[in-house]
Amino acid sequence: MGRKSNVLLLCSFGFILCIAKLALHSHYPNIESFSKKNLQYYVDSPSCKMPKSNPFSADIMKVFKKKHFKECSTDNDLVLSEFDPELRQYRLYIDDGIFEKLSKKVPNATLRCQYQVIGRNKSASYPDKDFTLSDPRPLNQSFLVPKDIDFLSTQCYAVNGKKEIKLLQEDGFLFVQDRLSHNTKNPEGDRPDEESKPNVIILGIDSTSRLNLRRSMPKLHEFLQRPGWFEMQGFNKVGENTIPNLLAMLTGNAEEKAMAQSRFSHGGFIDKLKYIWQRFKNYGYQTAFGEDCGKINTFNYNKPGFKKQPVDYYLRNFIVALETILKTRREFGNVFCLGRKLGFKYIFDFARQFMQRFEKVAPVFGIFWSNSFTHEDFLGATALDKVFWEYLLVYDALGFFNRSIVFVLSDHGYRYGVTRQNAKSGYLEERLPMMFIYVPPWFRKRYPQYVENLRTNQNRLSSGFDVHMTLHHLLQLNVTSMSKFSPNLRASQCRGCQSLFFELPHNRKCSQAGIRDKWCSCEPIETVTNKKHITKVALEVVRHMNQHLEDRNLTEICENYTLKKVVHMDRKIPVTDESVEDDELHTYVISFYTRPTLAHFEATVQWNTHKKSLIMKVDEISRLESYKKHSKCTNDPVIKKYCICIPF
Known part of the structure; x- marks a missing residue:
C-alpha cells in the first residue's frame, strides 16, 4: 500500500481534508514512506502506533559483543556474617581454616581483626555526601553485632607480635536490624495482613x-x-x-x-x-x-x-x-x-x-x-x-x-x-x-x-x-x-x-x-531524503542553538557551533488528523554533528512549511555521545548537554 493510500485511509474529516493531505504529500515527495516497511506495533490504536523494533537488527549486532563478568576476588571469606534466629541478631565470626590458607606465605604469623562502625553524619551540611567512621575496635572470633549498628567495615591482618605484616582482607558488612517492638512471643508467626498489605x-x-x-x-x-x-x-x-x-x-x-x-x-x-x-x-x-x-x-x-x-x-x-x-x-x-x-x-x-x-x-x-x-x-x-x-x-x-x-x-x-x-x-x-x-x-x-x-x-x-x-x-x-x-x-x-x-x-x-x-513514541517516522530541505532545517537548528547561548549568557564559556554534517532527518507521521492547519507544522527528528569537537546532537523540532521557520527548545536537545570531558566548565545538568567549553 502506498503513501497516498495510507493518507486516504487515515482521513476522517471529509473530502476537503483528504485533498489537503494529498497536496501536502506532493509538496514533499522525497520522503521514504513508513507504510512500505509493513510495521508492527507494541501499541496499535487510532492515537498511538508505537513501532516494534528488532533487538537483533544488523546495525546493532555489528557493534554487539558479549562481555564477561569478572569476580572482584577469588579468596574465600575470612570474616562471615550470619543471622541468629533465636536472638534475632547478627553475628560475625572468623574462619580459622581460611586464615591458615591466607597466611601460608607469612610464617609464624597470628591473626588480628578489627572493625569500624560506619554511620550517617547528621551534623554535616550535606549528610548524603558524608559518613562517620569509628575508631578501630577488636573483632573477636564470634562477635554479636549490637542492634544499633547498621554498617561496619572489617580489617584482618597477619601480625607478628605487635607488628602488622600483611593486610589479609578488608570488607564491608550491612545489617538490616529489626527495631520493631514485638508484642507477641512468636514474632515468626503468620502476618494477618499479608494479602491486604502485600x-x-x-x-x-x-x-x-x-x-x-x-x-x-x-x-x-x-x-x-x-x-x-x-x-x-x-x-x-x-x-x-x-x-x-x-x-x-x-x-x-x-x-x-x-x-x-x-x-x-x-x-x-x-x-x-x-x-x-x-x-x-x-x-x-x-x-x-x-x-x-x-x-x-x-x-x-x-x-x-x-x-x-x-x-x-x-x-x-x-x-x-x-x-x-x-x-x-x-x-x-x-x-x-x-x-x-x-x-x-x-x-x-x-x-x-x-x-x-x-x-x-x-x-x-x-x-x-x-x-x-x-x-x-x-x-x-x-x-x-x-x-x-x-x-x-x-x-x-x-x-x-x-x-x-x-x-x-x-x-x-x-x-x-x-x-x-x-x-x-x-x-x-x-x-x-x-x-x-x-x-x-x-x-x-x-x-x-x-x-x-x-x-x-x-x-x-x-x-x-x-x-x-x-x-x-x-x-x-x-x-x-x-x-x-x-x-x-x-x-x-x-x-x-x-x-x-x-x-x-x-x-x-x-x-x-x-x-x-x-x-513520545506513538508516531512512526519516515526518512526525509530532500538534501536541500534537510540542510535548510539543520542550519536553522544550529542558528537557534547559537542564539540560545547568547540568550543564556553562555558565550563566554561555551563555543559557538557550526554545522559539520547531518546524519539523517526523520519526520514524525501524525496518526490522528485533527485539523488541516496541523499540516503546516512538520515534526522532525534530526541527527547532526557540529564543530568544534564533532559534538553529536539530536533535536526534535517543528518546521512551519508556510513560514519556512523553525520552532525548537534548545534545552531539550539530546547529546548522543559522552560529553564529560567537554562540559567541565558548568555543573548545570541541562547546560552540560550542549555546552562545548571554551579551552582556557
Whole structure:
C-alpha cells in the first residue's frame, strides 16, 4: 500500500481534508514512506502506533559483543556474617581454616581483626555526601553485632607480635536490624495482613531498554516470562534522565521545571517532595532504598541529596564510605568492585536481608537500584545477566515472590553511544525502558479483574505516572475505579493517569499519559531524503542553538557551533488528523554533528512549511555521545548537554 493510500485511509474529516493531505504529500515527495516497511506495533490504536523494533537488527549486532563478568576476588571469606534466629541478631565470626590458607606465605604469623562502625553524619551540611567512621575496635572470633549498628567495615591482618605484616582482607558488612517492638512471643508467626498489605519491591537497572534486555540478558528475560509476570510493552519514559523518570513513579511529578530552575541544587529541596514511601510508612510498612555507584546516585549527582534520612533503611552512607575506604575497581565506566565484593551485590544482598528480616512481622516497601553495569555501557548488561538472574532465583527459593508485588524496571534506555549514534532503533530504545510487574498466585485468585486489566494494559500506552498511581492503589486494593481515588492522591503532573490494575484507555495519546512530544513514541517516522530541505532545517537548528547561548549568557564559556554534517532527518507521521492547519507544522527528528569537537546532537523540532521557520527548545536537545570531558566548565545538568567549553 502506498503513501497516498495510507493518507486516504487515515482521513476522517471529509473530502476537503483528504485533498489537503494529498497536496501536502506532493509538496514533499522525497520522503521514504513508513507504510512500505509493513510495521508492527507494541501499541496499535487510532492515537498511538508505537513501532516494534528488532533487538537483533544488523546495525546493532555489528557493534554487539558479549562481555564477561569478572569476580572482584577469588579468596574465600575470612570474616562471615550470619543471622541468629533465636536472638534475632547478627553475628560475625572468623574462619580459622581460611586464615591458615591466607597466611601460608607469612610464617609464624597470628591473626588480628578489627572493625569500624560506619554511620550517617547528621551534623554535616550535606549528610548524603558524608559518613562517620569509628575508631578501630577488636573483632573477636564470634562477635554479636549490637542492634544499633547498621554498617561496619572489617580489617584482618597477619601480625607478628605487635607488628602488622600483611593486610589479609578488608570488607564491608550491612545489617538490616529489626527495631520493631514485638508484642507477641512468636514474632515468626503468620502476618494477618499479608494479602491486604502485600510487600512492594522495586528492582531497577539503569539505562536498560526492553530491546536491550532481550539482546543482552536472555536469562533474566526468560525468568520474567514465568506465570504472574506482565510486561508493559507500551511503557514510555517521561523525561530525559534518571531523576525525572523516577520522580514520576515516586512522587507523581517529574519536576522538570524545578530542574530547569536549578532548585535541586538547593539544600533541603529534595526532602520537601512527597514520596510514595512516606505513604507506605504511614500504612505500617518498613521502607528501604539502596543504590550503587555513589557518585552518580539519583538524588546526589550534582545535587546535595537528602538532609534527613528518607526511609527506615538507607544504604547511601554505607556505599559512600566503602567507595572511600576500600580499594575500588572500575568496569563498564563505573565503580564496579568495592574491595572484594561487587557493588551490585551489596545492593541486592541488602534487598534479600530486608525482605527476609520482616517477612513474618511487617509489610515492606523497598527500592533497590543498580547503575554499575549499565549506566555507561549498553554491553555491560551482558555481564550482569547471570548475576541478576541468580538473585531472582534466590528470592524465589526463599518465597519472597509469594508475598510480594514486584516491579523489575528501568528509567530509560541507553541515551548516548553506539546505539544512539549508529542504530536506527536507538531513538525508540532510549524512550522505551523495560517494565515488568509481578503479582503472586493469591493476588491472581483474589483480583482476577485486576489481572485481566494488567494483561490488556501490556499493549496500551503507559508511563511512570501510571506506576505512581499503581503504587497508591496497592495501599487500597478494595478501590475498584479511579473515580473513587481521592483527588489528593492523583499524580499532580498527570491528573488523568491511573493505576495499571484498571484498564487503560485504548485510544490514549501521549499527552494523556503525561508524556511530552519529544519523548513520545506513538508516531512512526519516515526518512526525509530532500538534501536541500534537510540542510535548510539543520542550519536553522544550529542558528537557534547559537542564539540560545547568547540568550543564556553562555558565550563566554561555551563555543559557538557550526554545522559539520547531518546524519539523517526523520519526520514524525501524525496518526490522528485533527485539523488541516496541523499540516503546516512538520515534526522532525534530526541527527547532526557540529564543530568544534564533532559534538553529536539530536533535536526534535517543528518546521512551519508556510513560514519556512523553525520552532525548537534548545534545552531539550539530546547529546548522543559522552560529553564529560567537554562540559567541565558548568555543573548545570541541562547546560552540560550542549555546552562545548571554551579551552582556557
